[in-house]
Amino acid sequence: MSDVTVVGTGAMGSRLATALLDAGLDVAVWNRTPERAFALREYGATPHESLxxxxxxxxxxxxxxxxxxxGHSVLSSVSPELRGRVVVQSACGTPDDVAGTERLVESAGAGYVEAVFLCYPEELGTGACNILYAGDESAFRRLSAVTEALGGATYLGGDTTLVNTYYALAITFYYAVVNGTIESASLARSRGLPLAAFNHAVRLALGNIDAVATDVAAHVHAGEHGDSLSPLSIHHETLESTAQLYTDHGIPDSLLHTMRDRAHAGVANGHGHSHISVLSEQRTDGAQAAARGAGEGDS
Incomplete structure (x- = not known):
């Protein structure tokens, strides 16, 4: 009998299987396209044609x-075989998606754990990957051989929907950084600046990003945006001039343009002296107004 079965041997599944094999586990694999699963035989995996x-x-x-x-379709097709096992689902979806899969697995008599890999496939098993898990604690404990082999495990508790929420928080920062890198690197290139100059500017910005994020998040969480030493009006001026610089160099639709427009609306609404976190309320107000408008349309 194998220690773990990996269902789905695409880029992430294949690397997951080889990382577990490298850690000395006996790994069974299956893929809808059998060739992908059987390609892992040379690494020591046991491929199966039958799910x-x-x-x-x-x-x-x-x-x-x-x-x-x-995933739901796959699990439904093998429901009788799930009894007594632990099923780990790794995908991106809504709380309803997670809850539906959890109900299916538990009704089949299996334990359910939700997981998400905060890394690229090649980082699995290297110590560079953070992996979030949530689900029944006894089921999670039964994964000890897997979690030890992969490393970077964080258990969030019994609420399986937390995994995708945490993932959304992390991925928001990730894509904000990627987007900012693309836009700022494009500006540097248009100005003819060397890569070293761009890297230097990035290091300067990253020096206090943790403190800034912590401060803004604290204000948003508390819903308090009173007078600030660095008020929204100053941010608006900075965003206005910097967005213009991007426009002048052929980048008219950057993230800074979006932030400039939001800051402009905030100042126009009388929040010029407030902390920049007040923009979170502006977005909330807009969503509430849209909801009210939809409700009035239904009446």
Whole structure:
């Protein structure tokens, strides 16, 4: 009998399987396209043509299939084989997606754990990957061989919907950084600046980003945006001039333009002396107004 079965051997699933094999675990694999699963035989995996056999081969089944609908379909087809096992689902979706899969797995008599990998596939098993887990604690404890092999485990508790919420928080920062890098690197290139100059500017910005994020988040969480030593009006002036610089260099739709417009609206609404976190209330007000408008349209 294998230690763990990996269902879905795309980029993430294949690397997951080899990382577990490198740690000395016996790994069974299955993929809808059999060739992908059988390609892992040379690394020591045990491929199965039958999903039912693959599921029954291990006490732990890890799904790395994109999307909850596909995962739900796979699990439904092998429901009898799930009893007594722990199923780990790794995908991105809504709380309803997670809850639906959890109900299916638990009704089949299996334990359910939700997981998300905060890394690229090649980082699995290297110590550079943070992995979030949530679900029944006894089921999570049964994953000890897997979590130790992969490293970077953080258990968030029994609420399985927390994993995708935490993922959304992390990925928001990730794409904000990626977007900012693309736009600022484009500006540097348009000005003919060397890469070293861009890297220097980035290091200067990153020096206090943790303190800034912590401060802004604290104000947003408390809902308090009183007078600030660095008020929204100053941010508006900075955003206005910097957005113009981007426009002058052929980048008219940067994130800074969006922030400039939001700051402009905030100042126009009388929040010029407030902390920049007041923009969170502006967005909330807009959503509430839209909801009110929709409600009036239904009446």
């Amino acid at each position: 039912s056999e693959a599921t029954g081969a291990s006490p732990v089944v890890v799904l790395t299939i994109p999307g909850y609908d596909a």
